[in-house]
Amino acid sequence: xxxxxxxxxxxxxxxxxxxxxxxxxxxxxxxxxxxxxxxxxxxxxxxxxxxxxxxxxxxxxxxxxxxxxxxxxxxxxxxxxxxxxxxxxxxxxxxxxxxxxxxxxxxxxxxxxxxxxxxxxxxxxxxxxxxxxxxxxxxxxxxxxxxxxxxxxxxxxxxxxxxxxxxxxxxxxxxxxxxxxxxxxxxxxxxxxxxxxxxxxxxxxxxxxxxxxxxxxxxxxxxxxxxxxxxx
Ligand SMILES: *Cc1c(COP(=O)(O)O)cnc(C)c1O
Numbered sequence: 001x002x003x004x005x006x007x008x009x010x011x012x013x014x015x016x017x018x019x020x021x022x023x024x025x026x027x028x029x030x031x032x033x034x035x036x037x038x039x040x041x042x043x044x045x046x047x048x049x050x051x052x053x054x055x056x057x058x059x060x061x062x063x064x065x066x067x068x069x070x071x072x073x074x075x076x077x078x079x080x081x082x083x084x085x086x087x088x089x090x091x092x093x094x095x096x097x098x099x100x101x102x103x104x105x106x107x108x109x110x111x112x113x114x115x116x117x118x119x120x121x122x123x124x125x126x127x128x129x130x131x132x133x134x135x136x137x138x139x140x141x142x143x144x145x146x147x148x149x150x151x152x153x154x155x156x157x158x159x160x161x162x163x164x165x166x167x168x169x170x171x172x173x174x175x176x177x178x179x180x181x182x183x184x185x186x187x188x189x190x191x192x193x194x195x196x197x198x199x200x201x202x203x204x205x206x207x208x209x210x211x212x213x214x215x216x217x218x219x220x221x222x223x224x225x226x227x228x229x230x231x232x
Contacts, residue, residue, distance in 0.1 A: 004227065005035055005038075005232045007226050008036055008039055010108070011226060014210070015213070019218060020105050020218065021041070021219075022043050022219055023045065023221070023227075024045040024046075024068065024205075024221050024222060024223030024224075024227075025046060025055070025223065026045070026047045026051065026068075026069075028087075028230065029229055030054075030059060032227050034059065037050050043066060043084075045062070045066060045068040045215060045223070046066070046068065046069070047067070047069025047186070048069060049071075052065060052083075060166050065084055066085045067085070067088075068088060069088060070088055070133050071086060071088065071094065076094075076101045077104070077105075079204055080098070080101035080102060080105040080118060081112065082108070084113065084114060084119070085120070085121065085158065085200075087121045087123065087133075087202055088123040088161055089122055090133055090134050092148055092149065095120065095149055095152060095155055097121060098152075098154075099118075099152035101118070101154075102116070102154030103153075117154055118154060118156070119155075119156045120157060120158065121158060121160055121202055122140055122143070123135065124161070124183065125164040126163075126176040127163055127166075128165045131164055133228055134162070134163075144187060145191075157192075159200025159218070160187070160200070161203065161205070162176070162177070162201075163205070164176040165194075172212060173208050173211050174211050174214070177204075177208075179215040180201065180215070181201065184201050202218070203215070203217045203219070204217045204222075205220070205221055205224060206224045206226075209222060
């Protein structure tokens with residue numbers, strides 16, 4: 001086994017059954033993804049559209065590609081034929097554009113073995129840092145209560161995503177993940193009762209995923225721990 005494959009194995013050995021590893025391979029070469037692939041990893045996370053397109057073209061077709069970065073509306077069309085999950089949706093307008101592109105690329109998605117509906121997560125802003133991305137819990141509640149999303153037939157809201165503050169204060173990180181976890185249960189009861197497709201809690205990265213696992217994470221997005229430092 002290569003050192004990368006040993007690190008991948010170690011991460012997998014720390015995950016409880018049922019938790020999905022999203023191997024965050026952004027800024028790493030195709031050869032690194034291939035090493036992880038050869039070890040059985042099939043779910044990769046990328047944060048730039050063009051990079052994802054290039055890697056998708058270069059690697060086997062049975063990889064599930066997750067887009068984890070901020071997605072501009074005018075780029076949805078490039079991902080729609082083959083993306084398996086979009087993690088960071090934070091506006092109704094983006095949801096509507098994903099719905100439009102889901103309809104346009106429906107046949108291609110089905111041919112690629114994907115569900116016709118594009119699965120997405122709503123991104124919550126729970127960290128202390130100032131960022132323009134993500135919905136506060138109140139904004140997310142309003143988006144769900146407003147209800148337009150229910151009319152979008154080509155997009156499925158499959159859960160929530162968040163990032164915790166970049167801090168050594170583990171209690172702070174735990175508070176943020178537990179806020180997201182609490183809201184996940186609220187949303188599940190209030191807006192997705194009986195909808196088993198609303199099931200994903202995507203939180204936890206290299207430095208904080210053990211905390212995320214204690215607060216309901218079903219998907220962890222781990223990059224540098226597996227692939228090493230990114231070469232920007
Ligand atoms: C880069 C990135 C990750 C992975 O971060 P690491 O610290 O390398 O594990 C996870 N989530 C998002 C949204 C990212 O952009």
